[in-house]
Each structure stands twice: as structure tokens, then as C-alpha cells.
Amino acid sequence: MSIIADTLRDATAALVGDSVGAQVLAAAAATVVIAAAARRAFPPSPTDLKLPPSPPAWPFVGHLPLLASTKEPDKLIQKLAHEYGPVFSLKLGNVDVIVISNQELTQETLVKRGKIYAGRWVGKALAIGTENGQDLVMAPYGERWSHMRKIAHRVLTPLKITQLDARLDAESLRFVRHLVSTAGEPVEVKRHLMLYTVNIMLAKCLGITYDSPDDPALRSLCNDMLKIFELGGVGGIEDYYDSLLLNWVAMRHKRKEIDAVFARVHQGLVLGLILELKARLDDELAHGEDPAANRNLCYAEELLLSMEKDELTVNDIKQLLLDFLFAGMDTSAATLLWLHAYLINNPEHQARLHAEVDPIVKTHGRLPSLDDFEELPYTRAVIKEVAMISPVAPLGVPRQTTDTDTLAGYHIPARAQVIYNFVGIHDSVYDRDFRPDRWIESNNLGLMDGIFTFGAGRRMCPGVHLAAREMVLLVARVVACVQLSNAKGDGVKFDMTPAFGLTVLPKETVLVKSTVRGKQVRDLVEKGDAALARATSNQAAAK
Numbered sequence: 001m002s003i004i005a006d007t008l009r010d011a012t013a014a015l016v017g018d019s020v021g022a023q024v025l026a027a028a029a030a031t032v033v034i035a036a037a038a039r040r041a042f043p044p045s046p047t048d049l050k051l052p053p054s055p056p057a058w059p060f061v062g063h064l065p066l067l068a069s070t071k072e073p074d075k076l077i078q079k080l081a082h083e084y085g086p087v088f089s090l091k092l093g094n095v096d097v098i099v100i101s102n103q104e105l106t107q108e109t110l111v112k113r114g115k116i117y118a119g120r121w122v123g124k125a126l127a128i129g130t131e132n133g134q135d136l137v138m139a140p141y142g143e144r145w146s147h148m149r150k151i152a153h154r155v156l157t158p159l160k161i162t163q164l165d166a167r168l169d170a171e172s173l174r175f176v177r178h179l180v181s182t183a184g185e186p187v188e189v190k191r192h193l194m195l196y197t198v199n200i201m202l203a204k205c206l207g208i209t210y211d212s213p214d215d216p217a218l219r220s221l222c223n224d225m226l227k228i229f230e231l232g233g234v235g236g237i238e239d240y241y242d243s244l245l246l247n248w249v250a251m252r253h254k255r256k257e258i259d260a261v262f263a264r265v266h267q268g269l270v271l272g273l274i275l276e277l278k279a280r281l282d283d284e285l286a287h288g289e290d291p292a293a294n295r296n297l298c299y300a301e302e303l304l305l306s307m308e309k310d311e312l313t314v315n316d317i318k319q320l321l322l323d324f325l326f327a328g329m330d331t332s333a334a335t336l337l338w339l340h341a342y343l344i345n346n347p348e349h350q351a352r353l354h355a356e357v358d359p360i361v362k363t364h365g366r367l368p369s370l371d372d373f374e375e376l377p378y379t380r381a382v383i384k385e386v387a388m389i390s391p392v393a394p395l396g397v398p399r400q401t402t403d404t405d406t407l408a409g410y411h412i413p414a415r416a417q418v419i420y421n422f423v424g425i426h427d428s429v430y431d432r433d434f435r436p437d438r439w440i441e442s443n444n445l446g447l448m449d450g451i452f453t454f455g456a457g458r459r460m461c462p463g464v465h466l467a468a469r470e471m472v473l474l475v476a477r478v479v480a481c482v483q484l485s486n487a488k489g490d491g492v493k494f495d496m497t498p499a500f501g502l503t504v505l506p507k508e509t510v511l512v513k514s515t516v517r518g519k520q521v522r523d524l525v526e527k528g529d530a531a532l533a534r535a536t537s538n539q540a541a542a543k
């Protein structure tokens with residue numbers, strides 16, 4: 001639901017006509033009157049449990065017009081949570097939607113009764129891209145999901161993730177090198193943060209990277225991925241009614257676009273690269289060579305080598321890697337973007353970060369690295385605070401109930417869509433002051449504990465360790481090398497109003513100006529170019 005607003009607006013307009021006007025209002029009013037009379041005539045038995053409270057609904061379309069009336073569904077959900085409490089329900093066409101907005105009920109449902117809430121709600125358009133949930137993110141809860149999840153865990157364990165450190169090293173260096181070389185000039189950091197996270201995911205998944213955010217192939221890939229989110233992540237009218245006709249009408253245009261992206265990205269780039277890697281591995285094995293002895297294998301290669309033992313097909317590998325690419329690019333980049341804006345608006349936090357990293361540079365004569373991870377508590381606390389206060393996917397990835405349940409005295413139907421309102425959940429535990437020290441005081445620096453930005457329970461984000469490492473390294477290096485300020489002028493604050501989208505970003509474009517923090521770091525960045533060259537040659541060897 002985090003991403004359904006636009007389509008709902010169009011869909012509702014199509015359904016009820018351009019003006020949601022007098023006729024619909026009259027029908028709604030009549031329905032309310034009839035329902036009230038029916039309630040008086042047939043009062044519910046005291047043992048009948050009701051659905052959680054809900055705002056007044058339209059006949060037939062339920063709350064679709066309510067959602068369609070806003071461009072900011074996350075704010076609407078906040079407002080409704082204030083009015084209707086920590087669990088409320090909506091009716092979207094034929095689908096029951098349950099919204100949960102406090103920590104207690106989140107723990108209760110995702111952890112204690114995890115199995116009932118472990119399904120995933122998938123719209124019809126997204127089902128095409130994932131070939132009906134053949135991936136991990138959108139897989140229905142069950143054996144296949146469990147199998148894919150085990151494999152994802154195996155390649156994303158904290159220990160395994162350290163094998164990616166050389167790539168993170170090179171890519172973070174590429175990012176700070178850009179800030180240092182453009183010191184004093186305005187830089188739109190979002191594009192460079194995307195290059196950072198995309199390159200990390202592409203290098204590890206498929207063994208390729210791009211040199212510039214302006215590379216046409218990279219731009220086309222990012223556009224295609226955004227298109228998939230836009231078309232597939234957004235629930236459409238076809239998802240809320242079981243109607244073949246409606247499905248056909250609504251999907252006619254979407255289908256063409258989805259098929260085109262599917263052909264370019266899924267079957268073209270990703271499958272194409274996997275098959276190239278497979279041919280190369282087969283050749284090496286046929287010549288008695290050990291591929292792992294020659295180079296760091298990427299995930300595609302690792303999984304191709306173990307596919308028989310793991311009972312995976314080439315298509316399974318493709319779907320899993322597409323998940324990693326989709327789930328791991330925009331999320332980490334968006335969190336880092338918020339972080340830049342927070343640091344610029346709060347120079348006192350930037351100063352504390354400088355104080356944390358400067359001794360590393362001075363004592364060891366090098367830039368901070370992932371070996372320093374444990375010695376960077378304030379850096380980790382700032383990242384966790386940003387992830388808590390400004391979750392980039394504030395309504396998470398919708399779940400679906402696998403069975404009926406009773407929650408807080410209400411009936412929860414099976415196959416209901418369940419939304420977790422992360423901002424409301426965090427507000428039920430923490431104040432909204434930007435106060436990273438809270439995580440140090442409570443000795444709770446792990447991104448998995450005490451916040452819900454990465455979900456919780458059985459389907460919690462398995463990429464959290466990778467996200468933590470890529471964010472810590474980038475932030476430590478940025479603050480070691482440059483002082484960040486707003487390109488519009490020193491001391492000018494960014495407008496931190498969130499703009500709802502595929503991921504929630506600051507409404508204002510974050511244009512950053514950097515000032516290099518001395519000759520030593522400038523020299524280190526230049527010297528560090530060797531690391532970038534090494535990583536690139538490693539990759540070339542892998543091709």
C-alpha cells in the first residue's frame with residue numbers, strides 16, 4: 001500500500017467517474033442508513049468479533065476513494081492511526097486491509113504469531129515480474145519461500161558479507177573521491193549514492209560495475225527498475241476485485257510495459273549475464289580448473305556451482321539475484337541521502353562524527369575502513385537514528401495473513417493485506433528528536449534491534465548486515481574527508497519534509513557542497529585510487 005496511491009486514484013476515477021460526486025455520495029449515504037437500520041434489526045451476537053475499527057466506507061469501492069484522494073498515503077495512514085488506534089481496518093474493493101501502528105501489536109503479530117502474518121500480499125502486475133512469486137520477496141509463505149530464504153541467508157551472513165569488503169572499499173572511495181574533486185561545487189549526491197549501492201549489488205551479484213552515474217546502460221537499468229516498482233509495486237484496481245474483465249482492462253497497458261522491462265532486464269541483462277558466467281564456469285570445470293582459486297566468485301557463480309546440491313534452476317538464481325538488486329539499491333541509497341541532509345542541518349552531529357574518525361586517520365595514517373566497524377559507535381548510532389526517524393519505506397512491504405486470527409479483541413480475516421506503519425510504530429516507543437545518543441546509552445547499536453525499518457520476524461530483511469556495512473563505511477569516509485554543507489549557502493537548512501514515492505526521500509533536492517578537511521585526507525584519497533584500480537582489475541579478471 002505504500003505505493004498504491006496513484007493507481008488507486010486513477011482506478012477509482014475510472015470506476016466512479018471523474019467526479020466522485022453526488023450519485024456516489026447519495027449511494028453511500030443510503031448504504032449507511034440501510035446498514036444502521038440492519039444493525040438495529042439484527043444486532044451482532046456478543047460472541048461475534050468485529051473487524052478492527054474503520055473510517056466510513058463507500059459502497060462497493062470501500063475506502064478506495066479515501067486512498068485515491070491523497071498523494072501521501074503514509075500521512076493519511078498516520079492520521080487514521082491517530083483517529084482509529086493502533087489497529088484499524090480498511091476495505092479496498094473486496095480486500096480487507098489491516099493497519100498496525102504500535103510496537104506491542106507488531107511484536108505480537110510478526111514475532112509471537114509470526115506464521116499467521118508471514119504471507120506476502122502481491123499485486124497482479126508484480127506477480128508478472130516475479131513469475132508468480134518464484135522469487136523470495138514476493139513468494140507465498142511456504143516451502144519454496146523457506147528454501148529461497150535459506151539460500152539468501154547463506155550468502156548474506158555477516159561472515160560472508162565481509163568478502164564484499166574490497167568492493168565496498170573501492171566504491172566508497174569512488175564516492176569520496178568525487179566529493180573531494182568537486183569540493184566547493186554543488187553536487188546532487190543522490191545520483192552518486194545510487195552509483196555506490198548499485199555497483200555494490202551488481203558487482204556481488206553478477207560481477208559487473210559502472211564507472212559513472214551518467215553511463216547510459218546504468219541509467220537505462222535504473223529507469224527500468226523504477227518502472228517495475230511503479231507498475232508492479234503499486235496496487236491497481238485489478239488487485240482489489242476478482243473480475244476477469246476488470247483485470248483485462250486494467251492490465252492491458254501495464255502488461256505491455258512490464259513485458260518490455262522483463263525482456264530487457266530479467267531475460268536480457270540478468271539472465272544473459274548468468275548464462276555467460278555459466279558457460280565460462282563449465283569451460284573451466286571441463287579443463288579441470290577450480291574457478292574459486294582464480295578469483296572472488298560473485299553470487300551468480302557461487303549459486304551456479306552449487307545449483308545441483310541446492311536444487312536450484314538457472315531461473316531461480318535469476319529471480320533471487322533480481323530481488324537483491326531491487327531490494328538493495330534504492331533503500332540504502334535513500335537512507336544515506338537522508339543522512340546527508342540530517343548532518344548538514346545538524347552540524348553538531350557532524351562535528352561529533354569528525355571527532356570519532358579523526359583519530360583513525362591521524363594514528364594509522366589511513367582512511368577509516370570496515371576493520372574499524374566496532375570502533376565507530378557514534379557513526380552507527382547516527383545511521384540507526386536516521387533509519388528510525390526517516391524510514392525510507394514507511395509502510396514496509398505488505399504482508400498477508402495465512403489464517404484467521406483474533407488480535408486485540410478484533411477478528412482478523414485470512415488473506416487480509418497487513419500494513420505495518422513504521423512511523424507510528426516508532427512513535428509508540430521513541431520521541432522524534434534527532435538523538436543518536438539514545439542507541440549508545442541503551443547499548444543497542446544493531447540495526448535489527450528495537451527499530452522496525454527492516455521489518456521483523458520470519459520475513460525480516462535479510463540484507464540488513466550488508467546495508468549496515470555499506471552505510472557505516474561510506475559515512476565514516478565522507479566525514480573523515482570532507483565537511484558537508486548546503487550548496488545554497490553555509491548554515492542554510494534543508495527542508496526535511498518527506499516526499500512520498502517508491503522510497504520516501506526529502507522533498508527538496510539535496511545539493512551538497514564539500515570542503516576538504518586537510519592535505520592528509522586529500523593525499524589518502526588520491527593514494528586510495530590504487531584500491532579502486534585493484535578492484536576494477538579483479539572484476540576484469542572475473543569477466
Ligand code: HEM
Pocket residue numbers: 136137138149152156323324325327328329331332335392393396397399453454455456457458459460461462463464466467
Ligand atoms: C537501508 C536498506 C534496506 C531497507 C530499509 C530494507 C527494508 C526492507 C523491508 C522493510 C523488508 C520487508 C520486511 C518484512 O516483511 O518484515 C525487506 C525485505 C527484504 N529485503 Fe531489505 N532493506 C534494505 C536493504 C536490503 C539489501 C541490501 C538487500 C539485499 C541484499 C535486501 C533484501 C531483502 C529481501 C530479499 C527481502 C525479502 C525477505 C522475505 O520476504 O523473506 N534488503 N527489506
